[in-house]
Amino acid sequence: MAEFLSLHDAVARYVQDGATVAMEGFTHLIPFAAGHEVIRQKKRDLTLIRMTPDIIYDQMIGAGCAKKVIFSWGGNPGVGSLHRLRDAVEKGWPRKIEILEHSHAAMACAFEAGAAGLPLAVFRGYIGSELPSVNDQIKFIECPFTGERLAAVPSVRPDVSIIHAQRADRQGNVLVEGIVGVQKEAVLAAKHSIVTVEEIVDDLNAHPNACVIPGWAISAIAVAEKGALPSYTHGYYGRSNRFYKEWDAIARDRDSFTQWLDDNVYSAGENS
Amino acid sequence: MSLEYTSSEMMSVTAARALENGMTCFVGIGLPSEAANLARLTHAPDVVLIYESGTLQTKPDILPLSIGDGELCESALTTVAVPEMFRYWLQGGKVDVGFLGTAQIDRFANLNTTLIGDYKAPKVRLPGGGGAPEIATNAGEVFITLKHSKRAFVKDVDFVTTLGFGRDGKGRDNVPNIGKGPTRVITDLCVMKPDPDSKELVVVSLHPGVSREDVIDATGWEIRFTEQLESTPEPSENELTILRELKARTERAHADA
Numbered sequence: 001m002a003e004f005l006s007l008h009d010a011v012a013r014y015v016q017d018g019a020t021v022a023m024e025g026f027t028h029l030i031p032f033a034a035g036h037e038v039i040r041q042k043k044r045d046l047t048l049i050r051m052t053p054d055i056i057y058d059q060m061i062g063a064g065c066a067k068k069v070i071f072s073w074g075g076n077p078g079v080g081s082l083h084r085l086r087d088a089v090e091k092g093w094p095r096k097i098e099i100l101e102h103s104h105a106a107m108a109c110a111f112e113a114g115a116a117g118l119p120l121a122v123f124r125g126y127i128g129s130e131l132p133s134v135n136d137q138i139k140f141i142e143c144p145f146t147g148e149r150l151a152a153v154p155s156v157r158p159d160v161s162i163i164h165a166q167r168a169d170r171q172g173n174v175l176v177e178g179i180v181g182v183q184k185e186a187v188l189a190a191k192h193s194i195v196t197v198e199e200i201v202d203d204l205n206a207h208p209n210a211c212v213i214p215g216w217a218i219s220a221i222a223v224a225e226k227g228a229l230p231s232y233t234h235g236y237y238g239r240s241n242r243f244y245k246e247w248d249a250i251a252r253d254r255d256s257f258t259q260w261l262d263d264n265v266y267s268a269g270e271n272s
Numbered sequence: 273m274s275l276e277y278t279s280s281e282m283m284s285v286t287a288a289r290a291l292e293n294g295m296t297c298f299v300g301i302g303l304p305s306e307a308a309n310l311a312r313l314t315h316a317p318d319v320v321l322i323y324e325s326g327t328l329q330t331k332p333d334i335l336p337l338s339i340g341d342g343e344l345c346e347s348a349l350t351t352v353a354v355p356e357m358f359r360y361w362l363q364g365g366k367v368d369v370g371f372l373g374t375a376q377i378d379r380f381a382n383l384n385t386t387l388i389g390d391y392k393a394p395k396v397r398l399p400g401g402g403g404a405p406e407i408a409t410n411a412g413e414v415f416i417t418l419k420h421s422k423r424a425f426v427k428d429v430d431f432v433t434t435l436g437f438g439r440d441g442k443g444r445d446n447v448p449n450i451g452k453g454p455t456r457v458i459t460d461l462c463v464m465k466p467d468p469d470s471k472e473l474v475v476v477s478l479h480p481g482v483s484r485e486d487v488i489d490a491t492g493w494e495i496r497f498t499e500q501l502e503s504t505p506e507p508s509e510n511e512l513t514i515l516r517e518l519k520a521r522t523e524r525a526h527a528d529a
Contacts, residue, residue, distance in 0.1 A: 026325050026326070027341070028340050072402060073399050073400050077338030090397055103402070103404070104401070104403040105358040105405070105406035108354045108355040108357075109358070112355040123359070123363060125363075125405060128438050129401070129432060129433060131405065131433065134391050148449065179344075185355060211353075239338070239342060244337065
């Protein structure tokens with residue numbers, strides 16, 4: 001049964017130095033408040049998994065939390081580069097990081113395989129791509145029935161997955177609405193999971209086929225109002241496209257980034 | 273009377289015209305998204321637009337900044353999880369056309385969105401593959417649109433993120449369950465198609481006012497022109513009006529957010 005914890009306590013308990021962490025949310029419902037809490041608690045040597053690292057991992061990489069990043073598209077959507085990711089990859093600041101890159105299809109399948117308890121995902125992919133030459137976690141296998149050559153990648157099995165959702169009820173059941181990405185898969189694939197929510201309600205009012213994650217499949221729930229900003233929460237608030245554009249200038253320069261981090265994360269309290 | 277329009281508008285209108293009404297199109301963000309929505313708002317009202325965020329049959333009123341903007345979900349017939357999108361809808365063979373942009377493209381229409389330089393010591397690190405590697409092989413065919421320049425159109429890409437026809441033009445030969453690959457490349461100067469035999473890109477149509485020299489100067493290999501070289505039809509007043517309204521609505525919406 002999910003335990004209701006403060007965001008501080010949930011992160012302190014489940015995110016250990018050196019852990020493999022997936023913080024998912026495909027453009028929508030990105031768990032920024034949780035990411036900032038990980039930064040504030042100075043977690044180190046994390047292996048960070050996310051299909052689209054987005055600004056959240058740019059911030060965590062720039063803050064020195066990551067030793068490795070596994071991803072499939074590492075840009076600032078519609079704006080350009082993730083400058084902190086690039087600085088770490090190209091210049092080793094604030095530390096050298098290792099990257100392992102996939103395609104979206106591979107990662108989506110790997111999350112699904114993780115949720116399904118399988119060691120690998122099999123799919124028709126990477127044909128003619130040179131990604132397999134730089135990522136030793138991409139292999140090819142022969143279909144035992146047809147002989148077709150198919151791509152195989154290891155399933156994603158994080159130590160902890162963190163997602164943001166609209167709301168939980170008092171039993172800890174969680175409703176995710178809108179673009180649901182790979183969030184359910186991320187939670188079910190992980191040993192532990194933290195779900196931050198906009199609010200706790202008496203009744204989820206969920207349709208029969210809605211994306212509901214039962215409380216007994218979640219480790220901890222923490223309320224984090226506006227916890228996805230500058231990404232968005234469908235039905236609650238919109239995406240701050242303005243911030244995504246502003247981030248380009250903030251993150252381009254190490255000093256302006258460090259200043260931003262001091263002002264907006266370290267000096268700010270929980271739920272910032 | 274000749275209409276006034278920019279080379280970018282010419283590119284978007286030409287790219288939009290490539291989509292036929294009723295096609296199912298897996299849309300990349302940026303220029304492909306602009307072209308696909310222009311098609312939907314003009315000659316192809318029943319084109320089905322799919323974005324990798326899981327939004328199926330979406331009809332955004334403004335162009336999304338990101339692939340997962342709320343507008344895409346709110347205006348979609350339905351929204352599915354990302355694994356379902358890639359497994360059932362794309363890999364399952366439900367997509368006619370993948371519409372992609374790229375940072376670099378070579379003579380065999382291979383796409384590089386990974387990096388410039390050497391993988392271990394990149395000069396410029398680009399965002400990476402995203403959905404493109406599997407869109408390009410699992411969609412029935414692929415349209416590509418990008419601005420023409422020597423930096424973008426190179427003889428050999430630094431890295432094949434996404435298969436066109438491979439480094440030797442034979443990358444799709446004898447591969448089962450694979451789409452036709454790139455069938456046209458639309459730029460702000462011209463339209464290119466792969467040679468049926470060698471698969472090397474060949475210019476089939478020049479935009480009005482563009483010379484062969486303009487294309488040669490902006491291409492990093494010895495670009496060939498087809499014998500029956502055509503002139504790309506100009507945008508209509510209606511297409512330009514709808515494109516400009518779409519872009520103005522988008523700018524207003526993004527400035528407010």
